[in-house]
Amino acid sequence: xxxxxxxxWPLFEVFVRAKRGLNHVHVGSLRAADHEMxxxxxxxxxxxxxxxxxxxxxxxxxxxxxxxxDKDAFFAPSGDKAYRHPTYYSIPDSVPHI
Amino acid sequence: MSDVAGEKVxxxxxxxxxxIEPRDWMPDxxxxxxxxxxAQHAHSExxxxxxxxAWITRAPSLRRKAILLAKxxxxxxxxxxxxxxxxxxxxxxxxxxRRLIEGRQKYSSIFxxxxxxxxxxxxxxWLVDGAAICNQVPxxxxxxxxxxxxxxxxxxxxxxxxxxxxxxxxxxxxxxTVQREMVQDAVNRWWWPSLMMFGPPDADSPNTAxxxxxxxxxxxxxxxxxxxxxxxVPQAEALGVTLPDPDLRWNADREHYDFGAIDWSxxxxxxxGDGPMNAERIAxxxxxxxxxxxxxxxxxxxxxxxxxxxx
Amino acid sequence: MSFDDAYHSLTxxxxxxxxxxxxxxxxxxxxVPTALPEGVDRAxxxxxxxxxxxxxxxxxxxxxQWITRAPEIEDELxxxNIGLDLLGQARLxxxxxxxxxxAGRGEDELAYLRDPGDFRNVWLAERADADFGQLVARLLxxxxxxxxxxxxxATSGDPVLAAIAAKGxxxxxxxxxxxxxxxxxLGDGTDLSHARMQAAIDAVWPLTGELFxxxxxxxxxxxxxxxxxxxxxxxxxxxxxxxxxxxxxxxRPTVPAGPAPGRGRxxxxxDELTEILDEMQGLARATPGGAW
Numbered sequence: 298x299x300x301x302x303x304x305x306w307p308l309f310e311v312f313v314r315a316k317r318g319l320n321h322v323h324v325g326s327l328r329a330a331d332h333e334m335x336x337x338x339x340x341x342x343x344x345x346x347x348x349x350x351x352x353x354x355x356x357x358x359x360x361x362x363x364x365x366x367d368k369d370a371f372f373a374p375s376g377d378k379a380y381r382h383p384t385y386y387s388i389p390d391s392v393p394h395i
Numbered sequence: 396m397s398d399v400a401g402e403k404v405x406x407x408x409x410x411x412x413x414x415i416e417p418r419d420w421m422p423d424x425x426x427x428x429x430x431x432x433x434a435q436h437a438h439s440e441x442x443x444x445x446x447x448x449a450w451i452t453r454a455p456s457l458r459r460k461a462i463l464l465a466k467x468x469x470x471x472x473x474x475x476x477x478x479x480x481x482x483x484x485x486x487x488x489x490x491x492x493r494r495l496i497e498g499r500q501k502y503s504s505i506f507x508x509x510x511x512x513x514x515x516x517x518x519x520x521w522l523v524d525g526a527a528i529c530n531q532v533p534x535x536x537x538x539x540x541x542x543x544x545x546x547x548x549x550x551x552x553x554x555x556x557x558x559x560x561x562x563x564x565x566x567x568x569x570x571x572t573v574q575r576e577m578v579q580d581a582v583n584r585w586w587w588p589s590l591m592m593f594g595p596p597d598a599d600s601p602n603t604a605x606x607x608x609x610x611x612x613x614x615x616x617x618x619x620x621x622x623x624x625x626x627x628v629p630q631a632e633a634l635g636v637t638l639p640d641p642d643l644r645w646n647a648d649r650e651h652y653d654f655g656a657i658d659w660s661x662x663x664x665x666x667x668g669d670g671p672m673n674a675e676r677i678a679x680x681x682x683x684x685x686x687x688x689x690x691x692x693x694x695x696x697x698x699x700x701x702x703x704x705x706x
Numbered sequence: 707m708s709f710d711d712a713y714h715s716l717t718x719x720x721x722x723x724x725x726x727x728x729x730x731x732x733x734x735x736x737x738v739p740t741a742l743p744e745g746v747d748r749a750x751x752x753x754x755x756x757x758x759x760x761x762x763x764x765x766x767x768x769x770x771q772w773i774t775r776a777p778e779i780e781d782e783l784x785x786x787n788i789g790l791d792l793l794g795q796a797r798l799x800x801x802x803x804x805x806x807x808x809a810g811r812g813e814d815e816l817a818y819l820r821d822p823g824d825f826r827n828v829w830l831a832e833r834a835d836a837d838f839g840q841l842v843a844r845l846l847x848x849x850x851x852x853x854x855x856x857x858x859x860a861t862s863g864d865p866v867l868a869a870i871a872a873k874g875x876x877x878x879x880x881x882x883x884x885x886x887x888x889x890x891x892l893g894d895g896t897d898l899s900h901a902r903m904q905a906a907i908d909a910v911w912p913l914t915g916e917l918f919x920x921x922x923x924x925x926x927x928x929x930x931x932x933x934x935x936x937x938x939x940x941x942x943x944x945x946x947x948x949x950x951x952x953x954x955x956x957x958r959p960t961v962p963a964g965p966a967p968g969r970g971r972x973x974x975x976x977d978e979l980t981e982i983l984d985e986m987q988g989l990a991r992a993t994p995g996g997a998w
Contacts, residue, residue: 305489306695306778308482325545326479327780328488330694330891331701337884338780341787342472345465346552364418444774444782451770455990456814456998457797461790464770468786471779478779513989513998563998570997679774687777689902690838693895700894 307356309335311343314351321353329354409610414540417483425609428602429539430486431500432611437477438495438502442676444470446510447519455513462559463516469556473549480541496681498668505592507670514567514574514581520560522582522589522627528553529623530593538610561630568635575635582631583639590654591662593620599659624652734873735798735866742806743863746932751864752806753826753923754933756816757971758855759799760827763817765848766792767982768835777838784884788845791877798870805866818990822980823973830913832970832979839892839899843906846885850946851917853878854939863931886950893954904956911959918943921971 306328312321324343329335335354344352379385388395401420408415415421448467454460478488494500505523510516531553534546567574594600594616606612614622624643631638642655664670742748769789776782800813830848835841856878859871892903918940920928927933951958990996 305487306691325476325541326482327475328778329780330691331698333887334694334780334891337784337887340880341783342475342780345468345472345783345787362418441779448773451773452767452985453989454998455818455993455996457793457800457817459998460770461793461797464773464786464790464793467773468783468790471782471786475779475783566997571993571995573993574996683775683777686775687781687838689896689898690777690892693899694891696899697891697895 306330307358309339309354310357310360311335311339312353312355313339313343313349315348316350321351326357409538412536412610414543415538416540424605425611426484428606428609428611429542430481430484432606433477433481433484433539433542434486434491434494435501435503437474437481437491438500439506440470440474440477442495442502442506442680444474445676445679446506446508446672447516449510450513450516453513454516459513459516459563466520466556466559469552473545473552476545476548477542480539480545483541484539492684496677496684498677501666503592504662504665504670505588506676507665507673508584508588509672511584512577512581514564514577515585517560517563517567517578518581518585520556520558521564521630522585523592524553524556524560525627526589526592526623528557529619529626533613533619536610536613561634564634564636578634579636582636586639587657587661588665590620590623590657591659591665593617593623595659595662596657621651624654628652735869738865738869740805740866743865743930743932746864746927746930748806748808750923750927751932752803754927755799755803755806755867757826757921757924759796759803759816760825761831761848761852762792762799763796764825764827764831764979764982766790766796767986768831768833768841768844772835772841785841788881788884791874791881795870795874795877798866802864802866802870814990818987822975822983825973825975825979825983826971827975827979828913828916828970829976830910830917832975832982833910833913834978837902837906838888839902839906840909842885842888842892843903843910845881846889846950847910847914847917847947849878849881849885850943851914851936851939853882854942855934855936858934858938862933867932882946886946889950889956890954893951893956900955903954907951907956908959914943916970923971 307330308326309329309332310326311324313324314321327335327338327342329338332354336352339352339354340349343349398420402422405415405419405421405425408419415425444467447463447470451460451463451467454463478491481491482488491500495502510519528550531546531550535543535550537543537546564578567578597603597615597617600616603612603615607615628638628643640655642653644653646653665673668674742751766789769785769792772785773782773789776785796817797813800816804811804813804816830844833840833844835844853875856871856874860868860875862868862871889903889907892899894900895903918936920935920937924933924935928935948958990998
C-alpha cells in the first residue's frame with residue numbers, strides 16, 4: 298500500500314507562441330518541482346514537433362479567473378457595443394482599401 | 396449558481412452542441428464519468444508504452460528505432476495531455492496514478508497482451524492504433540472542452556502512428572518468408588483483441604445511453620466497431636494478409652462487412668485482470684513510481700529550499 | 707449511420723497556428739557537399755566518425771533503457787528526446803563513416819553487424835545506470851564533454867562533420883542543461899538524494915580520464931583541421947563541472963581521473979558493451995536478408 302505522497306509537484310499552465318506575430322496560446326498543464334523544470338518539461342511535452350518559438354509557464358494556483366457565474370457582469374455589458382466592430386459602419390462598395 | 400439553474404444552463408450548452416468548460420456547473424455524474432473516462436484513457440496511454448517500448452532497444456534498423464522511440468514518447472505525451480484534462484475537473488494526477496497501480500482504475504485491456512515479435516509493433520500501429528483512432532476521432536467533439544482539445548492534438552499526432560505501423564508491415568511483407576509469417580502470426584493474435592477495444596456490444600453497455608445523452612460519446616460501440624472492420628478489410632487485402640475470421644464477408648444489403656461472433660468471455664477475463672501480462676504491466680508502472688519517489692521528493696525539497704532563500 | 711470522417715473532422719481545425727502543431731522539418735545535411743575533403747585519409751575519417759557515432763549510439767541505447775522507468779512521466783519525455791537526438795547524431799555519423807570507408811556499408815550494417823571489438827565508443831557511454839542519479843551524473847559528464855567537442859567540430863574541414871556538429875551543439879546544450887538541473891536538484895535536495903548524487907558522481911569520475919586522452923587518429927585529423935584534439939576540452943569541462951558541483955553542494959571526487967582505464971577508442975570494452983550489442987543486434991542478426 299502506497300503511503301501519502303508528501304512531495305507532489307505543483308501544477309503549471311503552459312502557453313506556447315507558435316510563431317512570431319501570434320499570441321501565446323494556452324495548450325495545457327504539467328507537473329514540475331520548479332519553474333525551470335516546468336519550462337524544460339513544457340518544451341519536451343508541448344513542442345515535440347517544432348511547435349513553438351516561445352513558452353510561458355505559470356503556476357496554476359496563481360491564475361485568477363473569472364467564473365462562469367460572472368458571465369453576465371463581465372461580458373454582457375460589451376454585448377451592446379456594436380460600434381466597436383468594423384461591420385457596424387456601412388461604407389459604399391466604391392470606396393477602396395477600407 | 397443553484398443546482399437547478401446550473402442544470403438548466405448545462406442542458407442548454409449540451410443541447411446547442413457547445414463545450415462544457417472546467418469552471419462551469421456540471422452534474423456530479425457527468426464529472427465522475429468524465430474523470431473516469433479520461434483517467435482510463437490516460438492510464439492506457441502510459442501502460443500502452445510498455446508493449447512497444449520493449450522493442451525500442453531491439454529494433455532491427457536505426458530508422459525503425461527512431462520511429463518507435465518517437466512513437467512511445469508521443470504516448471507518454473498523450474498520457475500527460477489527458478491527465479492534464481482530468482486535472483481540470485478537480486482530479487489529482489498523483490491520486491489517479493495510485494488508483495492505477497493499486498488496480499482500482501482500469502486501462503485498455505489490449506495492452507495486457509504480449510508483443511512476441513517485431514511484427515507486433517507494426518500490427519499495433521495498424522490495428523490497435525487504427526481502432527483507437529476510430530474511437531478517438533469522434534471524441535474530438537466530446538462535450539467536455541479540455542478533453543476534446545486534448546483529443547484533437549492526440550489524433551493529429553496519432554495519424555503518424557498508424558501509418559508507420561502499416562508501412563512497417565508492407566516492408567516486412569516484401570521481405571523474407573519468415574518475415575511474412577511473422578506478420579500473419581501477429582495479425583492472427585491481434586485481430587480479435589482489436590475488435591474488443593470498442594467495448595461490449597451495445598445491448599450490454601449500460602453507460603452508453605447516458606454518455607450519448609451528455610455527448611461524452613458520439614457513437615455506440617457497435618457502430619464504431621463496424622466502422623473499423625469496414626475500413627480494415629481492404630487494408631488487409633492490400634497488405635496480403637488474412638484476417639482470422641471465416642465469417643468475414645461483404646454484405647451487399649447492409650453495405651457493410653459481416654463478421655464472426657466475438658468471444659466476450661475472453662474480454663471479461665482480460666478486463667478483470669486475468670490477461671497474460673496484466674500483473675507485469677502494473678508491476679512495472681508501480682516500480683517506476685516507487686523507484687522514482689526519492690527523485691521527486693528531492694526535487695520538491697530543492698524547490699522549497701530555493702523559495703525560502705528568495706523569501 | 708452518420709459518421710465523423712477521421713480526416714474531415716481533423717481538418718475542421720485547420721488553424722494550426724492556434725494549436726501550435728509542428729511544421730518545417732529540415733534535413734540537417736541539405737545542401738552540404740558530401741565529397742570527402744582533399745588530403746584526408748579515408749580510413750582515419752571513417753574511424754573518427756565511428757568514434758563519435760558509437761558514443762552517441764551506445765549512450766542513446768542506455769537512455770532507451772530508461773523508457774517506462776523514469777521517475778516521472780515528464781522525464782520519460784525528456785529522456786526520450788535526448789535519446790532521439792543522440793540516435794539522430796549516430797545515424798548521421800555512421801552514414802558518414804560508411805561513405806568515408808567506401809566499402810558500401812551504411813548506418814545499419816555498421817550498427818548491427820560489427821562485433822564489440824569494432825566499436826569505438828568511450829566506456830562512459832556503455833556504463834549501466836543503477837539509479838536516476840547515476841543517469842544524470844553520466845549525462846552531465848557526457849554532454850559537457852560532447853558539447854565542448856561539437857562546438858569546436860562545427861568548423862571542421864569536413865563540411866559534413868561540421869554540419870552534424872552544428873546541429874548537435876543545439877541538441878547537446880539542452881542535454882547538458884537538463885542533466886545539470888537534475889544534478890543540482892538531487893545534490894541540494896534531501897539527505898538521501900545528496901548521498902546518492904555524490905555516490906553517482908564518484909562512480910562516474912574514474913571514467914572521465916579516457917575522454918581527454920587523444921587517440922592517434924584524432925591527432926592526425928586534428929592536425930588537418932578535420933577533428934578535435936580532446937585534450938583541449940579539459941579546461942572547459944573542468945570549469946562547467948566545478949560550477950555545477952558547487953551549486954549542487956557536491957564535493958569534487960578525490961578519485962584520480964586518470965590515467966584512463968578505458969580504451970574504447972581501440973575497441974577494448976567491458977562486458978557491458980557485449981550486453982548492449984546482444985540486445986541491440988539480436989533480432990537484426992537473427993533475420994538475415996530481412997527488410998525493415
